[in-house]
Amino acid sequence: MPAPLTTPAAATVFTMVLTQGPVSRVEIARRTGLSSAAVTKAARPFIEAGYLEELEATDRPGPGAGRPASPLAIKPDREFFAGVKITDDELIGVVTDLRAQVLVGAHRPLTTSSPEGVVATLADLVAELLAADPAYRQRCHALGLAVSGDVDKAHGMVRYSPFLNWRQVPLAKLAAAATGLRVTVENDVKSLTVAEQWFGEGIGASSFALVTVGVGIGCGLVVNDRIVAGSHGVAGEIGHIPVGGEAPECHCGGRGCVEAIAGTAPIVTAVREALGDAELTIDAAIDAAHAGDVAAREVFARAGHAIGLAMAAMANLIGPERIIVTGDVQGLAAYDLFEEQISRSFASQAFGAAADCRIFLRPRPFEQWARGAASVAIQTFFTLQER
Amino acid sequence: MPAPLTTPAAATVFTMVLTQGPVSRVEIARRTGLSSAAVTKAARPFIEAGYLEELEATDRPGPGAGRPASPLAIKPDREFFAGVKITDDELIGVVTDLRAQVLVGAHRPLTTSSPEGVVATLADLVAELLAADPAYRQRCHALGLAVSGDVDKAHGMVRYSPFLNWRQVPLAKLAAAATGLRVTVENDVKSLTVAEQWFGEGIGASSFALVTVGVGIGCGLVVNDRIVAGSHGVAGEIGHIPVGGEAPECHCGGRGCVEAIAGTAPIVTAVREALGDAELTIDAAIDAAHAGDVAAREVFARAGHAIGLAMAAMANLIGPERIIVTGDVQGLAAYDLFEEQISRSFASQAFGAAADCRIFLRPRPFEQWARGAASVAIQTFFTLQER
Numbered sequence A, B: 001m002p003a004p005l006t007t008p009a010a011a012t013v014f015t016m017v018l019t020q021g022p023v024s025r026v027e028i029a030r031r032t033g034l035s036s037a038a039v040t041k042a043a044r045p046f047i048e049a050g051y052l053e054e055l056e057a058t059d060r061p062g063p064g065a066g067r068p069a070s071p072l073a074i075k076p077d078r079e080f081f082a083g084v085k086i087t088d089d090e091l092i093g094v095v096t097d098l099r100a101q102v103l104v105g106a107h108r109p110l111t112t113s114s115p116e117g118v119v120a121t122l123a124d125l126v127a128e129l130l131a132a133d134p135a136y137r138q139r140c141h142a143l144g145l146a147v148s149g150d151v152d153k154a155h156g157m158v159r160y161s162p163f164l165n166w167r168q169v170p171l172a173k174l175a176a177a178a179t180g181l182r183v184t185v186e187n188d189v190k191s192l193t194v195a196e197q198w199f200g201e202g203i204g205a206s207s208f209a210l211v212t213v214g215v216g217i218g219c220g221l222v223v224n225d226r227i228v229a230g231s232h233g234v235a236g237e238i239g240h241i242p243v244g245g246e247a248p249e250c251h252c253g254g255r256g257c258v259e260a261i262a263g264t265a266p267i268v269t270a271v272r273e274a275l276g277d278a279e280l281t282i283d284a285a286i287d288a289a290h291a292g293d294v295a296a297r298e299v300f301a302r303a304g305h306a307i308g309l310a311m312a313a314m315a316n317l318i319g320p321e322r323i324i325v326t327g328d329v330q331g332l333a334a335y336d337l338f339e340e341q342i343s344r345s346f347a348s349q350a351f352g353a354a355a356d357c358r359i360f361l362r363p364r365p366f367e368q369w370a371r372g373a374a375s376v377a378i379q380t381f382f383t384l385q386e387r
Helices: A008-020 A025-032 A036-048 A115-130 A134-139 A171-179 A188-199 A264-275 A282-290 A294-318 A329-333 A335-349 A352-356 A367-381 B008-020 B025-032 B036-048 B115-130 B134-139 B171-179 B188-199 B264-275 B282-290 B294-318 B329-333 B335-349 B352-356 B367-381
Strands: A052-054 A072-074 A080-086 A090-096 A102-109 A140-147 A150-152 A157-161 A166-169 A182-187 A208-213 A217-223 A322-327 A358-361 B052-054 B072-074 B080-086 B090-096 B102-109 B140-147 B150-152 B157-161 B166-169 B182-187 B208-213 B217-223 B322-327 B358-361
Touching (some): A008 A025, A008 A072, A090 A367, A102 A115, A115 A134, A140 A188, A140 A367, A150 A182, A157 A171, A182 A367, A188 A217, A208 A329, A217 A294, A282 A294, A294 A322, A294 A352, A322 A335, A329 A335, B008 B025, B008 B072, B008 B188, B025 B036, B080 B115, B080 B134, B080 B367, B090 B367, B102 B115, B102 B367, B115 B140, B115 B171, B134 B140, B150 B182, B171 B182, B188 B208, B208 B294, B208 B329, B264 B282, B282 B294, B294 B322, B294 B335, B322 B335, B335 B358
Parallel strands (some): A140 A182, A208 A322, A322 A358, B208 B322, B322 B358
Antiparallel strands (some): A052 A072, A150 A157, A208 A217, B157 B166, B208 B217
16 A cells, blocks of 8 residues: 555655656656666656556657657546644645645534544544545545644654643544544644645755744745754744844743734734724734724734844845745735735845845645645655654 | 765765764664665775774674674874965964864964965965974875855855955865865855864754854854755854844844844944943953943843844754854953853743753864864865765
8 A cells, every 4th residue: 555665766756756747767867866777667666556657758859868758747646645734723624636736625613622522523524525536535545634833743743732732642643543544743834834845836945934924923944955843843933033122022931023023913912002992803903904004004014024034034044045925814814914014124134145035925725734734644655764 | 095985875984983983883884774784895995095994892792793893983194184264364274183183283464365365375374284294295185264254165166255355266276276285165154063063062963053253143054964055155144133123233234133233343332332432442341341340241241142042043943952152262252241141041032942952162262263174174075076
């Protein structure tokens, strides 16, 4: 059942076709430094197992090549993957193909945040998703779960998730028992970063950053082609860069944190104060700003300023090739209110050539966080495990 | 003449003995994942060429081993390396052995900053250093140069060095012609980071940061075992994280930068204002603080606060295992004035387990910057070059 991953070369060749294909063997050899014979040998078992196929030879032979190149391509429906994002009040699930294209999606509200209750609802949701097509049941073996907080992917353990109030929950084990699938668990921002790295704006960039704007301000980093995990389990906490001077206080105990200025809660508080309405919701705050209220717009601009400064601080330190900005529902609904100020403040604080870093906006439906979870399952499925 | 680097395995095995030896073949095989036979094959040419030697077998055989383990060790005087740090007013040079131990050092004042003038003085300095021992002339083939600013190591080019006012200077080529040595050129902070990675506090850490305090505030980063270079040539610019709110303005065009608070120049300015002495030097400012002047001490404490916040911002983003703090002469002379506030502010702003990151002070003579340059020459000498 597992993919035919017998050697590092097999993993390298397959990953290249998956993330950059269709691509000819000659081109794979050039990009990986493997010999043509090694590429052919590595690809064969994947072709035999139906993961790869050889496309028709193109008419034009490559430069200097004696015979036309037959590109290798993925057969996307050879294997399906389930992905579920777990929030504090709902589960969002998808089934994707091998290239992380979303084929079907579904939501389930959560009435409890106990691990057992969440896993029971999860099993229902996954069963519903896989029932959508008999092929899913047959050819889906892996489920990815994305959770905010401190996750130990190697052991499938949620060490601490503040929103769910979970500590040391062996989620992979519980979910595997409930679904019969191989389960990977990863932090939600890292999952989204993996999706961009293999299947999105990160392709071809050895270094990039993903910044998420919403309830919190998060960040996933890829440096020298690898996710930055943090030696002590903490990395990408762009929300706690102190760009706001001595005020305001943040829930983390620090001061001046981006998240204490630009997260959903401080924005709501500031707009409530500005408009003198103690009951105002974030949606109403966004509406007021969209309707042109100057005080409300100023709050969002200040948030954008803080985000732009933090992105510049990150670019000054790491020098990513690109920065992708995305968010949760509220973060994206307000994005046009931040955008100009983010760009302006980023440019004002980026050091020298760090300002050349390109910024992409990826307005994504929340379902994409579930796709991130599936991407981690895909990446794990096709990564040679250490024995 | 070049080291017998024929395969990636040879480079891996040699580097492990150099940075972590003496170490047995069995242990090398365990740590690298190579077979014992591959380790033996990789080590042989280095033994034959005199770079490695087999130590006496230890009395106790390793656990489960049938025969006693004979550790492999470096012969440190098989090859010597020259390293020179170029500042705006002097050259500091050293000769080191294979393990980057400084054997001899010398200074030369610079009377010009023209590339030709600097290279002429450099050639004199290197000749003096190598004349100290006939073995140096015989067995020193490589010279490392460390320069502040934007350096293109691959092409041996100083793209821009503000202190020297150099742009697009082909320094490696000029210095190779003048000295007859193989020359590497690297940014000075990255050079010092390489010295820590291979021969210092970075050994065994897959991720660490080096922070330098002085005229400027710099940072070298190693993440997932590799130096962070920055896609656009900019990385490690911790001095331009805006922790100081909207004021003060920085020479980079940004606001609130650490360097605009904690660099030598702003400290001098602030102490001058506090003491009402427009002619005060940095040495006098440090003396005043050491003598207990409250206003002067406050300036240094503010600087330490800014440095500690920036280190926390970096740790929140990257999650280094360790942070090594070092500096130039002035930075280190003042370090006791910063130290307590750096630790306190770091702890207040580090996010969760990022606070577990250990901070080391490495009070180093300025000569260590020249040792950094030699370390880059060593690393380059023993790195398989792409053909």
